Amino acid sequence: MSKTIIVAADVSKGYADFLIGDSDKKTLVEPFQLDDNKAGHTRLREQIVLLQQTYKPVRILLVVESTGGYEDNWLRMVKQPALSGFVESYRLNAKITHHEYRVQKRNSISDGISTLTIAHHVAKNLENFSPREIVVDPRYAPARNLIRHITSLDQDCTGHKNSLQKLLYQYLPSLVPFVPKNWSRYFLQMLATYGSKRSIQLAAAHGLKQIKRVPKGKASELHRALREGIDMKETPPMVVLAIQSKARHILMLQEEIDALEKQLCQMAPVSEKQVAQLCSIGGMGRVTATILLCFIEDVDRFDSAKAMAAFFGVQPRVKISGDGSVKIGMSKQGNGIVRRMSYLLAFRSLGQEPYLKSIYAKFRQKGMTHDGALGVLMHKLLRIMYGMLKNGSNFDAGVDQLNQITPRANEETKEVKLLVKADLTRRFQPRSQDAPISNRQRRKRKKDQESQAATVAESTGSS
Numbered sequence: 001m002s003k004t005i006i007v008a009a010d011v012s013k014g015y016a017d018f019l020i021g022d023s024d025k026k027t028l029v030e031p032f033q034l035d036d037n038k039a040g041h042t043r044l045r046e047q048i049v050l051l052q053q054t055y056k057p058v059r060i061l062l063v064v065e066s067t068g069g070y071e072d073n074w075l076r077m078v079k080q081p082a083l084s085g086f087v088e089s090y091r092l093n094a095k096i097t098h099h100e101y102r103v104q105k106r107n108s109i110s111d112g113i114s115t116l117t118i119a120h121h122v123a124k125n126l127e128n129f130s131p132r133e134i135v136v137d138p139r140y141a142p143a144r145n146l147i148r149h150i151t152s153l154d155q156d157c158t159g160h161k162n163s164l165q166k167l168l169y170q171y172l173p174s175l176v177p178f179v180p181k182n183w184s185r186y187f188l189q190m191l192a193t194y195g196s197k198r199s200i201q202l203a204a205a206h207g208l209k210q211i212k213r214v215p216k217g218k219a220s221e222l223h224r225a226l227r228e229g230i231d232m233k234e235t236p237p238m239v240v241l242a243i244q245s246k247a248r249h250i251l252m253l254q255e256e257i258d259a260l261e262k263q264l265c266q267m268a269p270v271s272e273k274q275v276a277q278l279c280s281i282g283g284m285g286r287v288t289a290t291i292l293l294c295f296i297e298d299v300d301r302f303d304s305a306k307a308m309a310a311f312f313g314v315q316p317r318v319k320i321s322g323d324g325s326v327k328i329g330m331s332k333q334g335n336g337i338v339r340r341m342s343y344l345l346a347f348r349s350l351g352q353e354p355y356l357k358s359i360y361a362k363f364r365q366k367g368m369t370h371d372g373a374l375g376v377l378m379h380k381l382l383r384i385m386y387g388m389l390k391n392g393s394n395f396d397a398g399v400d401q402l403n404q405i406t407p408r409a410n411e412e413t414k415e416v417k418l419l420v421k422a423d424l425t426r427r428f429q430p431r432s433q434d435a436p437i438s439n440r441q442r443r444k445r446k447k448d449q450e451s452q453a454a455t456v457a458e459s460t461g462s463s
Contacts, residue, residue, distance in 0.1 A: 004022065004050055004059040005055060005057040005060045006020070006021075006022065007020075007048065007060065007062045007120035007220060008115045008116070009063065009064040009071070009074060009118075010111050010114035011036075011067050011071040012070065012111070014036050015033055015036055015040070016034060016036060016040075016064070016071075016074060018032055018044070018114070019116055019119050021116075021119040022374045023126060025120050025123045025124075025451065031147040032118075033111075035197075036074070037356070041077045042073075042190060044068070048062075048078075048081075048087060048171030052086060057112065059088060060086060061087075061089075061129060061418045062074070062078050062087055062090070063090045063091075063119075063129070064089075064090075065091075065094055065097050066091045072125035076102060088129070090122075092122075093119075096121065097117060099444070100121045101117060103123060103458070104120060125176045133355055137297055137298070140269060140294050140295075140297050143268045143269060143294045146263075147264065147291050148337065150211070153257050154381075157250055157253040157257065160246050160252060163246065168392045171239050172200075172232075172235065174228075174231050175225070175226075177225070178221070182256075185212075185213065185254075186211050186215075188213065188247045189211050189212070189247075190203070190208060190214075192208060193211065195235070195247075197231050197232065197235050198234065200226060201223055205220040206219075208222075223285070250329055254391075260354070261287045264287070264290055265286050268293070268294055269294075270290055270293040271293070274289075274293055274389055275293065277393065278385060280394035280395040281345075281353065281381070281384070281385075281448065282348075282349050283345055283348030283352045283353065284349075291338075292338065292342075295312070301384060305382070305383040308382060309382045311334050312335055312338040312342070312382060314375070315331055316329065316331070316375075317329065319329070325375035327365060329375070330375050339378065342382060343374060345378075345381060350377075354399075355400070356357060356377055359377060359380060378398075431445045431448070433446065
């Protein structure tokens with residue numbers, strides 16, 4: 001037998017379901033289940049070796065559905081010396097499996113059905129499963145795990161800040177205008193130490209001496225605001241406990257995040273030179289640059305800036321069907337952390353990079369929303385970073401502007417331009433008005449014909 005054998009796996013927490021088939025969609029081994037432990041790995045290894053000896057296949061593929069990390073142990077097992085010489089391992093995007101259920105018309109979904117669906121998908125798309133020329137560096141995986149943990153802590157911290165601000169609005173509204181943009185340490189320490197209107201007002205009258213690094217004059221401003229404000233005279237004791245607890249928790253999270261970010265910058269397997277290059281972009285700090293490089297890895301694994309932007313899901317998605325063209329927006333198919341960092345970077349760069357701010361203003365004038373224009377900047381920033389890392393250069397707005405100039409040959413005539421702009425899908429039949437088309441399509445065709453006729457007339461007159 002000189003066919004390809006497919007070992008399809010649907011991984012769950014602690015175990016996995018397997019089905020073994022061939023490239024003709026024939027089932028060789030009925031579905032079976034193994035635990036994610038040493039005994040289960042040994043049994044799977046024995047089964048794969050038996051397949052190799054029995055069928056003598058051209059290739060053996062282990063394909064598992066991506067489950068956010070539960071599949072890592074099985075993939076690591078296949079890379080051991082006993083199997084790595086003749087077994088290829090692949091991770092399948094869960095979205096592909098989701099759509100494949102509908103393509104294969106699966107009415108019910110179970111672990112066994114999932115493995116069969118995966119096996120059939122691989123069998124009909126074997127050309128898409130080939131060993132990579134560029135091997136993913138395993139050093140980046142631990143760094144990305146730490147980044148995800150830091151992101152989770154940051155989101156948790158943001159949630160506590162929002163709920164604390166709501167408590168202040170309900171019970172201490174006079175303090176809301178004094179909430180610093182970044183929730184300064186002195187303000188959180190004041191809430192954690194006192195918590196109630198009476199305690200804060202009394203401490204402010206004496207200059208908040210127990211709180212470190214209070215801005216000059218801030219204590220008297222707080223005292224006056226609480227004295228003249230509309231706050232409740234007595235803050236409920238249980239609300240005081242909630243305010244103090246949240247303030248302490250935010251302080252703890254901020255300290256933990258700062259410490260982990262410092263360790264990340266020191267330990268991440270990234271080039272200091274590349275970090276410095278990315279930091280030449282206004283608004284880019286060491287933490288942001290390190291995080292982006294941990295996900296970009298080696299820029300040479302991307303064929304172009306467009307490919308890198310698409311990999312992280314910041315390229316636009318356009319749906320063209322029938323009479324209309326609808327721009328759906330950002331594809332968001334890639335890593336969410338990279339998009340999050342790119343969004344924050346785009347927002348910060350508005351105040352520090354005039355060139356990027358001009359791009360933002362240009363699209364705002366076209367009617368695009370704030371977030372939409374920031375999305376354009378996210379795409380632009382990733383393309384700029386690709387060029388910087390590829391060429392080993394710092395950020396230069398002039399270089400990006402030069403790259404946008406399309407070279408035009410002097411010998412090109414207007415007749416050639418018309419041919420270039422022609423719609424090749426209509427090369428066998430020109431558009432006509434007597435087809436049973438919609439009114440929108442009829443108006444569009446009429447407009448295109450008039451525009452083409454005017455261009456041809458202009459070309460004839462100039463010659």
